[in-house]
Amino acid sequence: MTRQRAAVLEVIRSAKCHYTAEEIFERAKEILPNISRATVYNNLHALERERLIRRITGEEASDRYDSSFIPHGHLFCTECHGISDFEVPDFREALSRAAGGEIDSYELKVRYVCPGCRMARQSNP
Amino acid sequence: MTRQRAAVLEVIRSAKCHYTAEEIFERAKEILPNISRATVYNNLHALERERLIRRITGEEASDRYDSSFIPHGHLFCTECHGISDFEVPDFREALSRAAGGEIDSYELKVRYVCPGCRMARQSNP
DNA sequence: GAATAAATTTAGAATGATTCTAAAAAATTT
């Protein structure tokens, strides 16, 4: 656990939303001003392998990262492209049975129109 | 529905696996040799909007496409990077309730080690 | 059915996220 890896992890842990690699890089620079983008990517991969963070592959070009391991799904708004979390039951057991062997992780992605955009739509349809 | 859009849709519908945009482009050229890559991308987006195909955002950099609308999840092997389908119950109703409004589509992604890779692992661990 | 307008296609340039590379720095082992 180098200082750089700790900084990347700290940024993700203290985030109130899901950051992209670029956003993590910007914030890690506030802790270690000389940190390089490549190091952020290296450590995101390492931390994912060590299961300290999870990668969210969304609708956008860039992935986002999450440090929560409480089972939850992700809601992707198709209008404002916002992402929010939502509770889901723990499927792990059922999925392992369906997959015919132990699973690694799972992600439930839902595309929808978020309450904010839905309201805005009603005002000017 | 132009000839180009029909060709793209035909390639996806007759596929036995999930192709990337590049793979679709290669196969569409067998039908319309002058088709351009940009046209394939245009039509993939249009077909997705029209709900004739679904986009699968996986572990790789490039998205893949599916023409099946039978509810199913995708299993991503973390070793060989293969993708396979698996049956899941239709969550739509439950998800709409959880999301607090109608949902657009959903995708259940599972990362695991596929049976082939698991066996190969046991032989030389 | 020709004239006009709108939409689509094309080839290639541009963009942008991520990966690669090779040298320097840091950490670890002997």
Added chain:
DNA sequence: AAATTTTTTAGAATCATTCTAAATTTATTC
């Protein structure tokens, strides 16, 4: 402390996707 391994760094390279502007096709109007 010398030697080895791992990590970091800056910047170049890659690769999927989007953008652009001109050409073509399709639809609409007279």
